[in-house]
Amino acid sequence: MPLDEFRAANRARWDESVPIHMAAPTYDLDGLLAGRQKHFPRDIDEMGDVDGRTLLHLQCHFGMDTLSWALLGAQVTGLDFSTPAIDTARDLAQRLGIDARFVLSELYDAPAALDQQFDIVYTGIGALNWLPNIRGWAHVVADFLKPGGRFYLIEMHPVLWSLDAQRTDQELVVRFPYFERAEPRRWDDAKDYADPQARLRNSVTYEWNHGLGETVTALIDAGLVIEWLHEHRTIYWQALPWLVPAPGPDEWRLPDEAVDRVPLMYSIRAHKPA
Numbered sequence: 001m002p003l004d005e006f007r008a009a010n011r012a013r014w015d016e017s018v019p020i021h022m023a024a025p026t027y028d029l030d031g032l033l034a035g036r037q038k039h040f041p042r043d044i045d046e047m048g049d050v051d052g053r054t055l056l057h058l059q060c061h062f063g064m065d066t067l068s069w070a071l072l073g074a075q076v077t078g079l080d081f082s083t084p085a086i087d088t089a090r091d092l093a094q095r096l097g098i099d100a101r102f103v104l105s106e107l108y109d110a111p112a113a114l115d116q117q118f119d120i121v122y123t124g125i126g127a128l129n130w131l132p133n134i135r136g137w138a139h140v141v142a143d144f145l146k147p148g149g150r151f152y153l154i155e156m157h158p159v160l161w162s163l164d165a166q167r168t169d170q171e172l173v174v175r176f177p178y179f180e181r182a183e184p185r186r187w188d189d190a191k192d193y194a195d196p197q198a199r200l201r202n203s204v205t206y207e208w209n210h211g212l213g214e215t216v217t218a219l220i221d222a223g224l225v226i227e228w229l230h231e232h233r234t235i236y237w238q239a240l241p242w243l244v245p246a247p248g249p250d251e252w253r254l255p256d257e258a259v260d261r262v263p264l265m266y267s268i269r270a271h272k273p274a
């Protein structure tokens with residue numbers, strides 16, 4: 001199956017998910033519209049000050065995370081390939097009175113869609129698994145950064161992606177490839193991660209894992225300097241059925257006896273040399 005068909009299936013899924021996520025309590029759109037930013041304290045801390053900086057959010061969905069950076073003082077641009085997502089993001093910006101820009105584009109075509117460089121490029125959780133080629137993505141990130149600009153990524157850990165997430169017997173079993181492969185993993189799941197009651201017509205998606213070394217090396221080869229790489233024992237949703245609530249707000253982790261076995265998320269901060 002050609003890449004375009006994988007993308008079309010994924011885009012249909014994301015298009016359909018926009019109204020569902022707008023109504024889902026986990027996204028808490030009302031909170032954003034009341035002026036409350038949605039980022040987790042750790043992400044704000046790791047990102048560092050955004051006040052007055054131009055910020056590009058790649059794969060911005062319907063703009064909640066993008067607009068949250070605006071509520072923290074950034075001058076934001078969001079980019080996504082889903083028309084309903086971008087239309088909704090523009091509408092939300094208007095309702096919040098935020099002067100934000102939202103651009104409709106496939107990630108790999110972004111340099112043709114947006115002729116600007118930014119102080120900060122940001123990518124939030126659940127983004128990289130939709131991309132077939134991590135080296136191409138890293139070049140897009142680097143192209144959009146001004147010299148001296150900052151890159152911040154918070155993402156699901158590729159080890160988590162390789163585990164059998166259906167098991168309830170508390171065994172960590174590697175079932176799927178850890179390394180990037182040309183052939184995607186085909187999922188057929190009508191359930192939505194943000195609304196357990198919702199059932200999506202576009203149930204089939206195609207996703208790719210990218211090993212940590214592949215991602216870090218891709219960023220370095222694209223010209224970025226890695227400042228740090230953090231691997232986290234917690235995650236922002238119940239990614240395995242046997243995760244338990246963690247002390248942080250809306251965070252989950254493995255039970256005590258297993259908590260040090262595998263990381264669940266990772267984050268990277270890097271910059272483009274001045």
Ligand SMILES: C[S@@+](CC[C@H](N)C(=O)[O-])C[C@H]1O[C@@H](n2cnc3c(N)ncnc32)[C@H](O)[C@@H]1O
Pocket residue numbers: 007010011014059060061062064065079080081082085105106107108124125126127130131
């Ligand atoms: C889970 S969201 C990430 C944003 C944020 N963490 C959230 O949950 O709202 C993933 C986004 O990636 C977008 N996306 C997936 N593949 C893409 C591609 N090839 N080019 C541009 N956007 C893409 C989807 O439309 C979706 O809005």
